[in-house]
Amino acid sequence: MNQAATEATVAIVDYGLGNLFSIHQACRHVGLAGHITSDAQAFRDADAILLPGVGAFPDAMEALERLGLVEPLKAMVAEGKPLVGICLGLQLLMQKSYEFAETPGLGLIEGTVERFDNPQGPNGTLKVPHVGWNRIDPPATRDWKNTPLEGIPAGTYQYFVHSYHVVPTDENVVLATTRYGDTIFTSSVLRDNVFACQFHPERSGPRGLDIYQNIKRFILQTKEHING
């Protein structure tokens, strides 16, 4: 990779929900120039799109629609632009969610978003939301070589805050899983130019920043791939 390719720009999607400060700082920390924006043209100009999000799925989809961002996002991903989703930003990629009412998502990944269904621990039902540090592991069928989790040890702890989790139809898109009591859920997905995680690498200490370094590499490699 040559010197000129070490810089990349990221449009951080601002749809009025949640705190984008820590994501912006984590990007800056690894040399990604982040622009917090809700302007579709700014997404086109950036090397990658980062879809963050906290809060409720229906509110987020409504905000994306109101800002006229749903179709541009889908189109740019179809053209090969790297998209990184974090937390609710992962859930929004799915076809539909059952949070409050059944709501269609962006449909970039086949599958649904479902609530934790009474996860059981050794001493009874576990609390929902799932808040705190939990481990991420590769599924039995794959490893993390040449993915945005390359070099991250299996079982690394990352910080989670959520009550819903994604259930992809195609198990080949599952990049990481996490166990909460008797429930094993998908904590990261990768499909072509789309990478997303349920946890918050920007709140997960040095190992989280390692993932941001990998995200930068993922963006640069995908960009080179598109540019041929």
Place this chain on the structure above:
Amino acid sequence: MLAKRIIPCLDVNNGRVVKGVNFLNLRDAGDPVEIAHQYELAGADELVVLDITASHENRDILLDMVRATAEQVFMPLTVGGGVRTLEDCRNLLNAGADKVAMNSAAIRDPDFITTASRRFGRQCIVVAIDPKRIQSGGREVWDVHINGGRIPTGKDAVTWAQEVEHRGAGEIMLTVMDADGTCGGYDIEITRAISQAVNIPVIASGGAGHPHHLYEALTNGAADAALAASIFHFGTYTIEQAKDYLTQHGVRVRHLPHVADFPEGVL
């Protein structure tokens, strides 16, 4: 499996840490940014900053401090103290706080919890509950207090905990006033009663003086996280020493990457 969290707490006054922090080789023992960074390197899972500044006019100093801390620290940051309005919440979150902790304002106007939770998401609303054991009508009640334990509210701690959950709190920070500052251990009975009465995480606070106290809060007290100040600030134990103790006694915690993790599948 989810790890139990160990959370150091900094008291700040006009943007400076009070109750001196005396671990490691700090260049400036009052600088919250440097202390936060050191705690992150030491393996803290989260950080709580409580603003004890008397004057509300000095709010900008706090916001600058939060911003500077959030620029350099990549773990969850909770800020409390003097949070009274939705604008207070918004300003703190925009400055980089992940969660805001509210106490007196929630007691005075319980709707504030609901409104703030709807506006910002329940995951960032922490309600601090400070009960004190008092005798009333010949029996003991766990009366929620405000203003640092000075003013009783007449609210039962367990009932109030259930109400704040119902109103949209994402977490409860429980400081039992009788134990706070004693270094003699958390109040396990009250911690357990509240933790079992709600389905949101409970952070036990007040009384830690030894890693065994953390162990008690996280096992018999059924707390999801343990917050402590003095034992870490004074360097009595490092975060990692406390976590080693917990691991040896079968409590799952996150260790720094270079330390062997507690084996999966064992609680």
